[in-house]
Amino acid sequence: MLDDFLTRAILAGLGLVLVTGALGSFVVWRRMAYFGDATAHATILGVALSFAFSAPLYLGTLGVALAVALIVAHLSARGQTVDTVLGVLAHGALALGLVAASFVPSLRSDLDAFLFGDILLVSRADLVWIWGGAALVLGLLVWRWQRLVTASVNEELAMAAGIDPARERLILSLALAIVVAIAIRIVGALLISAMLIIPAAAARGFARTPEQMAGSATAIGAISVLAGLGASFWLGTPAGPSVVAVSAVIYTFSLICYGKG
Amino acid sequence: MSALIQATDLSVSHAGSQMPVLRGVDFRIDPAEIVTVVGPNGSGKSTLVRALLGHVDLTSGRVRRMAGLRIGYVPQRVHIEKALPMTVRRFLSLPRRVGDAEAGAALARTGVPGLESRQITALSGGQFQRVLLARALLNDPQLLVLDEPTQGLDQPGIVAFYELIEDVRAETGAAVLMVSHDLLVVMRASDRVVCLNGHVCCEGTPQVVSAAPEYRALFGAGSPGALALYQHHHDHDHDHVADEGGHAHRHGPDCRHQH
Numbered sequence: 001m002l003d004d005f006l007t008r009a010i011l012a013g014l015g016l017v018l019v020t021g022a023l024g025s026f027v028v029w030r031r032m033a034y035f036g037d038a039t040a041h042a043t044i045l046g047v048a049l050s051f052a053f054s055a056p057l058y059l060g061t062l063g064v065a066l067a068v069a070l071i072v073a074h075l076s077a078r079g080q081t082v083d084t085v086l087g088v089l090a091h092g093a094l095a096l097g098l099v100a101a102s103f104v105p106s107l108r109s110d111l112d113a114f115l116f117g118d119i120l121l122v123s124r125a126d127l128v129w130i131w132g133g134a135a136l137v138l139g140l141l142v143w144r145w146q147r148l149v150t151a152s153v154n155e156e157l158a159m160a161a162g163i164d165p166a167r168e169r170l171i172l173s174l175a176l177a178i179v180v181a182i183a184i185r186i187v188g189a190l191l192i193s194a195m196l197i198i199p200a201a202a203a204r205g206f207a208r209t210p211e212q213m214a215g216s217a218t219a220i221g222a223i224s225v226l227a228g229l230g231a232s233f234w235l236g237t238p239a240g241p242s243v244v245a246v247s248a249v250i251y252t253f254s255l256i257c258y259g260k261g
Numbered sequence: 262m263s264a265l266i267q268a269t270d271l272s273v274s275h276a277g278s279q280m281p282v283l284r285g286v287d288f289r290i291d292p293a294e295i296v297t298v299v300g301p302n303g304s305g306k307s308t309l310v311r312a313l314l315g316h317v318d319l320t321s322g323r324v325r326r327m328a329g330l331r332i333g334y335v336p337q338r339v340h341i342e343k344a345l346p347m348t349v350r351r352f353l354s355l356p357r358r359v360g361d362a363e364a365g366a367a368l369a370r371t372g373v374p375g376l377e378s379r380q381i382t383a384l385s386g387g388q389f390q391r392v393l394l395a396r397a398l399l400n401d402p403q404l405l406v407l408d409e410p411t412q413g414l415d416q417p418g419i420v421a422f423y424e425l426i427e428d429v430r431a432e433t434g435a436a437v438l439m440v441s442h443d444l445l446v447v448m449r450a451s452d453r454v455v456c457l458n459g460h461v462c463c464e465g466t467p468q469v470v471s472a473a474p475e476y477r478a479l480f481g482a483g484s485p486g487a488l489a490l491y492q493h494h495h496d497h498d499h500d501h502v503a504d505e506g507g508h509a510h511r512h513g514p515d516c517r518h519q520h
């Protein structure tokens with residue numbers, strides 16, 4: 001069954017949305033969207049590096065994404081204006097990655113696949129990376145759930161309860177880096193942020209607790225993956241954009257049904 | 262009796278300003294004591310509270326908190342992102358989960374029974390303040406730290422609040438550290454008052470403080486209530502202020518001077 005590329009693509013997509021629902025909710029609550037963009041764009045540099053050194057793909061994307069997460073965490077702890085730093089990092093790394101990719105002949109032809117995702121390219125090894133990474137991050141989120149939610153609600157209240165908000169922020173940053181790195185095959189570097197934010201934003205309208213929002217966002221993400229990959233398969237549209245387009249449509253419906261959320 | 266929190270020679274500066282917000286502050290609070298910090302806006306009351314809780318870096322001095330101290334904290338300002346859906350009930354279970362009965366009782370106690378299913382961002386200011394207080398009362402705190410807890414409360418709410426604080430202290434032996442501008446009530450409800458203006462201007466029992474020249478310099482002889490209350494009840498004490506365990510610490514008649 002795993003020989004069928006569509007089955008593999010669906011499994012990969014579902015593995016990804018297993019974490020994007022909960023993690024994307026944190027991204028929305030904590031306004032980390034720009035941070036997600038910076039990390040995701042930087043993964044193109046990681047792709048170029050792994051091609052250049054014939055290293056495993058995910059080693060490159062993971063390495064660069066984690067490095068960017070740590071750099072941003074370090075800079076923001078020192079009180080730099082994070083928005084500006086993120087802008088420089090996000091676009092600087094993307095530009096650098098594209099330049100680096102142009103020096104790698106084997107990469108030039110499938111660069112699009114890494115920018116927008118390509119279901120045809122999902123292999124069994126990809127599945128292992130995606131499900132492994134997703135399980136790791138999901139485990140991390142479940143384990144620290146109460147602390148992460150408290151720190152997201154209010155840092156002063158969290159501190160008084162003995163929670164270190166800086167540590168929880170770092171954990172979310174690292175989790176985000178892992179998810180961004182494993183998502184490169186499915187939605188690509190340019191759209192993973194959308195995959196995090198849009199289902200969570202769509203879930204906001206009808207959620208009354210953080211858990212409901214994370215759960216609904218996961219369900220909306222799964223529907224988007226199934227419908228988007230279906231469209232990609234039957235209509236020949238690019239995978240990543242199709243998945244994101246479906247979630248955007250769901251978001252629009254949620255706005256109509258639940259007001260401005 | 263060992264202090265719950267003891268601070269010695271505390272100084273705090275905020276990033277980007279050379280003037281320290283707090284200079285050489287000594288502070289302690291003992292079990293079952295109600296201590297109120299008063300002082301003008303910007304005098305460093307919230308900064309002191311946050312320093313005592315260990316939320317801000319100190320420029321000098323040290324703070325010792327009793328090991329394992331359980332604190333119920335109501336900050337002066339709590340902003341909750343609208344993008345984060347949160348019922349009152351769920352909020353009370355952060356970070357430690359509490360049972361429905363316990364949550365309901367805490368809400369009833371602070372005068373907002375039955376609010377469990379409401380969204381926290383959809384509460385009125387006073388309702389939210391009461392929910393914050395309810396949350397602080399959970400988990401059997403040994404110390405309540407309340408930064409302007411009566412802001413936004415209606416008049417009966419303020420009276421009920423101070424009664425509640427007294428009750429909690431009597432029942433559980435919890436100490437209370439409060440920041441307040443309700444001078445009139447503070448003078449009645451506190452065991453000890455600390456008058457702060459970057460440094461401790463004066464401190465002691467409400468009687469001592471309201472008679473201190475530093476306090477009068479800050480709040481003016483016309484400050485409503487406090488002084489009148491004091492004079493009304495304690496006229497005969499005037500000459501004995503210093504003998505009454507009044508604070509030896511004197512800064513000259515005008516506490517407003519920065520030095």
Ligand SMILES: Nc1ncnc2c1ncn2[C@@H]1O[C@H](COP(=O)(O)OP(=O)(O)OP(=O)(O)O)[C@@H](O)[C@H]1O
Nearest residue numbers: 275276282300301302303304305306307308309337
């Ligand atoms: N994060 C900050 N960065 C820089 N300066 C700050 C910061 N927080 C407070 N300050 C300054 O420190 C001083 C003391 O502030 P603080 O909040 O402790 O005053 P306060 O006594 O609680 O006042 P209020 O009665 O208005 O609540 C003020 O001058 C304020 O401008």
Ligand SMILES: [Mg+2]
Nearest residue numbers: 306307308337
């Ligand atoms: Mg204050």
